Amino acid sequence: MDEHAVARFQLAGQDIPWMVERWARTRPDHPFLVWEPRSGGERRWSYREFADDVASVAAGLAARGVGVGDKVLIHADNCPEAVVAWYACARVGAVAVTTNTRSVAAEISYFASHTGCVAAITQPQYVALVAKAAPDLGWIAVTDDDSGELAAPGTLDHGHERFSALFGPADAAPSRVPDPMLPAGILFTSGTTSRPKAVVHTHANALWAARQGPLDIEMEFGDTYLAYLPFFHVNTQSWAIWTTLGVGGTVVLQPKFSASRFWEVIAKHGVTHISLIPFVFKAVADQPVPEHTVRIGVFGLIMPELDAWLGMRVVPAYGMTETVTHAIHGGRFEDYPHLSMGKPTPGYEVIVVDQEGGELCEQGEVGELWLRATRGIQLFLEYFDNDDANAAAFTEGGWFKTGDLVRVGEHGHFFYCERDKDALKVGGENVSAREVEDVCRQVPGVGDVAVVAKSHEMLDVVPVAFVIKGPDAPAPAELEAALIDRCREDLADFKVPRAVYLVDEFPTATLDKVAKHKLREMADARPPVA
DSSP states (O other), rough: OOOHHHHHHHHHTOOOOHHHHHHHHSTTTTTEEOOOOOOOOOEEEEEEHHHHHHHHHHHHHHTTOTTTOEEEEEESSOOHHHHHHHHHHHHHHHHEEEEEEOOHHHHHHHHHHHEEEEEEEEOOOHHHHHHHHHHOSSEEOSSSTTTTBBBTTTTTTTSSEEEEGGGEEEGSSSSOOOOOTEEEEEEEEEEESSEEEEEEEEEHHHHHHHHHHHHHOOOTTOEEEOOOOEEEEEEEEIIIIIHHHHOOEEEEEOSSSOOOTTTHHHHHHHOOOOEEEEHHHTOOOOOOOOOOOEEEEEEOOOOOOHHHTSEEEEEEOOOOOSSSSSSSEEOTTTTOOOEEEEEOTOOOOEEOOTTTTTOBBOOOOOEEEEEOOOTTTTTTTTTTTTTHHHHHHHOOTTTEEEEEEEEEEEESSSSEEEEEEEEEEEETTTEEHHHHHHHHHHHTEEEEEEEEEEETTTTTTEEEEEEEOOOOOOOOOHHHHHHHHHHEEEEEEEGSOEEEEEOOOOOGGGGGOOOOOHHHHHHHHSSOOO
């Protein structure tokens, strides 16, 4: 039996527009989205106001020929226009392609061409870059400011239409029969492959996150989630917004994390839930913790000392773009071992597999985490237009290979061990070592290269490159400068190596593979990098 056919019966009549309209009808005046820009001057959308704005922009998209299956690039920092545009795409059946704003022209060109985007929505600070990188777009709409900040001089003279021009009569928004398995969004994620993969999320994925997410983090009717991580990441799109939609709650959206306003914004809006990353702990470490309303902080691991320090329950949760929401999590009222990720979430089958032999691991043994669930509901639908990546990610039995190494404790708690050696997590951004290496190898004079993570005080880790010189290599300083310059041209800034180390040879492991764990040790023995 086709699982997707079964899902259409289980979720008949439901999709993302249905979810928004349900709350617009039943609690029209309750705030859904609160925009809290850096300079203050908040703006609020009730559920009814948000649904009406979405319908208006949907009408504008339809008037410009955007329909079911069309891809629309959304290249913007956190802002209400990006959120409204995303849900307007869902309303007409189009697919919103949200992209990292730290990307350079070559990356944006790939994002747009690979997915076949027909139009783009962006901000003044990025419009010239988007227009240059994706010249085949049918049209570009540009916001009036840069996430609440005045646009830089000259950036408004771009010759493209304003985002406000997309607003049409709300009653002109097209109607369609809800299809829960219809693709709704694409997020690009870096893992171990040389090119970022386009992860396809469906309307059913959003429905699943809205149903299961609140159970995972004990979010209740009317709670408030603070979202400051980028909208082009699954954390804000799903963990924050889709989860909040499940309980008719409120999302407070900031342009980005602000250490100086962290506790102020929490107090101002009565925030009850928040996602946490290591950088936040370091950024607010010197601030006194005031009385506050946060009940749950969602973090990757259980660390009781964080509870005592922050005055909230910090619950563990494991997930990735491909799992849509938390595939493993821990509840507020259970005592979990220190550094545990929790236990599997209902709806996901979980096993741990030995990477070498493919056998199931015993309790306590380290192996790769594999997950199985319905694709397009609990798991992403597919990597868009990438048969090789799909074949590599899924076994014949339908197991998704996460690339994360874990072990299981004696009471069924999962512990994170490490990411695959070719994937780095730089300040919350995924970086493929292989992608960086491919760029480095294009530099004349580079014989071979290996990119690894080096410990960093604020970002946890940053990429560094070990290089073996090739024939006719220039002087060391010249080679290092050429490599960095090429990476800055072709890669987002967080992917650029912070240091280049010239070596005569790489340490090797079994089958002459590069022993990257030894390179990481060598990198950490070098002086700190900026």
